[in-house]
Amino acid sequence: MAMTVMDWLNLIGEWSEKLARRPNDVKKDGALRFGILGAAQIAPQALIIPARSHAEVIVAAVAARDKRRAHAFAKKYNIPIVHDTYDELINDPALDCIYVPLPVAMHYEWALKALQAGKHVLLEKPSVSNAEEARALFEHPVLQSPNAPVLLEARHYQFHPAWHTFLSLFDPADVEEANVRTAIAAGLFPADDIRFKYELGGGTLMDLGTYNLSALRGIFGAEPTSFVSASPQPSSNDERCDIAMEATYDFPNGGVGKLSCNLGARVKYEKGKGSWWAWLFQDWPDVVADMPPWLTVKLREMHGVEEDMAVTTQKTIVMNNFMGPHMWHRIDINTTTTYRSPNNTIIKTETSTESKKAYVWPGSQGGDTKGEDWWTTYRYMLEGFVDRVKGRKGSGAWVEGDDSIKQMAAIDETYRKAGMVVRPTNKVLSGAN
Numbered sequence: 001m002a003m004t005v006m007d008w009l010n011l012i013g014e015w016s017e018k019l020a021r022r023p024n025d026v027k028k029d030g031a032l033r034f035g036i037l038g039a040a041q042i043a044p045q046a047l048i049i050p051a052r053s054h055a056e057v058i059v060a061a062v063a064a065r066d067k068r069r070a071h072a073f074a075k076k077y078n079i080p081i082v083h084d085t086y087d088e089l090i091n092d093p094a095l096d097c098i099y100v101p102l103p104v105a106m107h108y109e110w111a112l113k114a115l116q117a118g119k120h121v122l123l124e125k126p127s128v129s130n131a132e133e134a135r136a137l138f139e140h141p142v143l144q145s146p147n148a149p150v151l152l153e154a155r156h157y158q159f160h161p162a163w164h165t166f167l168s169l170f171d172p173a174d175v176e177e178a179n180v181r182t183a184i185a186a187g188l189f190p191a192d193d194i195r196f197k198y199e200l201g202g203g204t205l206m207d208l209g210t211y212n213l214s215a216l217r218g219i220f221g222a223e224p225t226s227f228v229s230a231s232p233q234p235s236s237n238d239e240r241c242d243i244a245m246e247a248t249y250d251f252p253n254g255g256v257g258k259l260s261c262n263l264g265a266r267v268k269y270e271k272g273k274g275s276w277w278a279w280l281f282q283d284w285p286d287v288v289a290d291m292p293p294w295l296t297v298k299l300r301e302m303h304g305v306e307e308d309m310a311v312t313t314q315k316t317i318v319m320n321n322f323m324g325p326h327m328w329h330r331i332d333i334n335t336t337t338t339y340r341s342p343n344n345t346i347i348k349t350e351t352s353t354e355s356k357k358a359y360v361w362p363g364s365q366g367g368d369t370k371g372e373d374w375w376t377t378y379r380y381m382l383e384g385f386v387d388r389v390k391g392r393k394g395s396g397a398w399v400e401g402d403d404s405i406k407q408m409a410a411i412d413e414t415y416r417k418a419g420m421v422v423r424p425t426n427k428v429l430s431g432a433n
């Protein structure tokens with residue numbers, strides 16, 4: 001079978017570990033024992049590899065629909081216990097935490113079952129299929145008791161110091177415009193991937209776009225006041241799933257947020273625009289479009305006076321690779337300062353760029369653990385998850401349940417604006433047969 005993007009990323013993850021000769025951490029007493037629901041492609045990157053360097057995490061069990069697949073996965077990743085069913089795994093008394101990397105449509109049901117079995121849950125993004133499920137899950141009575149288990153939507157990039165360094169560079173009230181762009185070349189995910197199946201909670205806005213939309217909400221520190229436009233490109237596998245989406249939102253401070261997410265990027269050629277050589281390759285999979293994922297934030301102009309001159313300062317901040325900052329990232333702060341005479345003539349214009357990077361928590365940020373410069377977003381997230389379960393303060397980075405609910409409400413509303421149907425509610429909740 002051909003290697004998928006996720007297989008390649010897992011291979012790169014494994015080889016980086018080998019080449020860096022990173023020893024596995026000796027596990028502490030009281031280490032949390034995790035079980036994985038499904039032999040999922042993302043599991044090595046998101047949990048198995050990060051767990052190796054965490055002294056308080058043991059990946060103890062896996063279950064898959066197909067027993068042979070489960071055993072092969074367990075053997076490959078040194079997982080001691082294989083359960084025959086998902087139910088058996090979540091009810092294993094020897095486990096403390098369940099990682100849920102199932103198709104989105106199964107998140108609500110299995111996260112809730114695991115919580116009801118008394119397990120802490122690390123739940124893949126997007127948390128669930130729609131806002132109805134999100135409210136039912138994150139406001140469920142099982143999470144309200146004093147010793148309630150921990151539930152976290154695994155929006156990993158929000159745990160990396162680079163994201164917090166970026167957010168510290170501006171006041172959300174000053175954002176005039178933000179634009180978040182992500183794309184993956186066409187064909188890297190097959191047409192029948194879970195991402196393009198409506199019944200499984202598919203759609204690019206759900207999958208890649210959840211990063212764009214949460215980033216916009218984080219940049220403005222608020223929810224959209226208006227869903228201005230949303231233009232989907234339907235997937236060939238299922239018209240109810242978008243292979244790409246572009247959307248525009250108004251935010252309470254008067255700023256405008258834009259997103260573009262695409263799981264089927266192809267080279268576009270428009271006469272007179274862009275590179276001439278695009279004509280030769282038009283419609284080929286585009287491996288460089290919006291790669292790495294990036295965003296720009298334009299701040300409102302600031303006005304002042306200096307030695308009788310009117311001074312206007314305008315800043316634009318660009319973050320390259322906000323989704324996978326551990327591989328590489330760069331945050332550029334571009335400043336343009338214009339000096340004008342009292343009669344409004346421009347005297348001079350100065351431009352400057354300052355660049356920042358943060359692979360570990362800088363200064364006073366991050367609490368007791370600074371992190372390591374090789375920690376991935378997933379490793380930082382695992383640190384935060386374990387800290388929360390253990391009742392420690394942690395770095396301060398977290399995705400609150402209320403945030404997950406608002407995120408799904410914004411995704412639903414974007415689909416409605418696009419004239420598309422919201423992803424279906426799990427029958428366990430809807431009561432449908």
Ligand SMILES: NC(=O)C1=CN([C@@H]2O[C@H](COP(=O)(O)OP(=O)(O)OC[C@H]3O[C@@H](n4cnc5c(N)ncnc54)[C@H](OP(=O)(O)O)[C@@H]3O)[C@@H](O)[C@H]2O)C=CC1
Nearest residue numbers: 038039040041042063064065101102103104124125126194
């Ligand atoms: N954080 C991140 O960077 C990423 C997160 N994700 C998220 O992780 C989740 C899984 O994604 P990914 O690992 O790429 O997915 P996979 O295609 O590997 O599917 C995950 C698992 O779903 C199980 N499954 C159960 N029912 C079905 C079904 N009807 N059809 C297909 N699979 C089924 C399979 O389990 P079994 O082994 O039991 O057959 C499979 O192992 C998604 O929620 C996705 O959004 C994905 C990629 C990156």
Ligand SMILES: O=C1OC[C@@H](O)[C@H](O)[C@H]1O
Nearest residue numbers: 125184195207208263323
């Ligand atoms: O990190 C990611 O990149 C590729 C996506 O399809 C995936 O689901 C996402 O989480």
